[in-house]
Amino acid sequence: MTRRLHAFSLSPYCRKVRLALAEKGLGVDLIETAPWERPRELVKLNPAGETPVLVEPDGTVVVDSMAICEYLEEAYPQHPLLPQRLDARAEARRLVAWFDGRFRSEVTETLLDEKVMRRMRRDGGPDSEYIRIGAANLRAHLEYVAQLADRRNWLAGESLTLADFAAAAHISCLDYIGEVDWSAYPGAKAWYARIKSRPAFRSLLSDHVPGIPAADHYADVDF
Ligand SMILES: N[C@@H](CCC(=O)N[C@@H](CS)C(=O)NCC(=O)O)C(=O)O
Numbered sequence: 001m002t003r004r005l006h007a008f009s010l011s012p013y014c015r016k017v018r019l020a021l022a023e024k025g026l027g028v029d030l031i032e033t034a035p036w037e038r039p040r041e042l043v044k045l046n047p048a049g050e051t052p053v054l055v056e057p058d059g060t061v062v063v064d065s066m067a068i069c070e071y072l073e074e075a076y077p078q079h080p081l082l083p084q085r086l087d088a089r090a091e092a093r094r095l096v097a098w099f100d101g102r103f104r105s106e107v108t109e110t111l112l113d114e115k116v117m118r119r120m121r122r123d124g125g126p127d128s129e130y131i132r133i134g135a136a137n138l139r140a141h142l143e144y145v146a147q148l149a150d151r152r153n154w155l156a157g158e159s160l161t162l163a164d165f166a167a168a169a170h171i172s173c174l175d176y177i178g179e180v181d182w183s184a185y186p187g188a189k190a191w192y193a194r195i196k197s198r199p200a201f202r203s204l205l206s207d208h209v210p211g212i213p214a215a216d217h218y219a220d221v222d223f
Pocket of ligand 1: 008010011012013014035036037049050051052063064065066
């Protein structure tokens with residue numbers, strides 16, 4: 001059996017796992033899944049009905065993006081995505097929680113959900129007030145990314161970590177729909193350009209979500 005990932009293309013959680021798998025050189029078959037349609041196969045694997053779900057070649061099922069990333073880190077220590085030092089590991093985990101928690105509720109859930117996901121879920125039209133708030137929050141978060149990238153080699157410190165993948169996973173979804181004004185954040189842009197040009201990012205750049213065309217510059221590494 002091959003490794004499988006039940007994933008939705010525009011899900012930042014699934015994207016973070018895809019980046020971790022690719023960086024570690026682990027092949028995977030992506031099973032494109034719309035979790036809101038509650039497909040029976042997904043619910044059988046994850047009673048929460050959420051993507052991502054990883055199914056290993058030996059049948060091991062791992063649920064929840066951070067549980068999957070930590071599992072991959074322990075099972076496949078090559079190309080580590082958490083640093084050696086304990087304080088640096090804690091900083092990487094803090095930033096993953098920042099993007100998966102704060103960025104999600106302040107930006108992804110307002111901008112991406114309102115602009116795209118509601119339409120995909122046939123859940124009514126977008127609320128312009130949420131979109132305005134989400135766009136303002138995105139600007140504040142890009143400032144923060146720029147500050148981190150200015151002080152450090154990668155977001156959490158010297159080495160590339162899951163923190164970079166969590167941030168890039170969320171931001172790439174917004175970039176797909178053309179919501180990121182890169183010209184206003186040269187520091188954040190320089191960091192994103194580095195991560196975007198890694199081979200691990202290639203599969204994300206070739207994503208095409210039916211009915212939602214990618215922004216013109218989305219797949220361009222010289223954006
Ligand atoms: N804590 C979970 C969150 C996963 C999550 O929220 N996934 C979304 C896709 S982005 C989902 O499956 N939502 C269920 C739905 O849309 O019904 C993780 O990190 O994996």
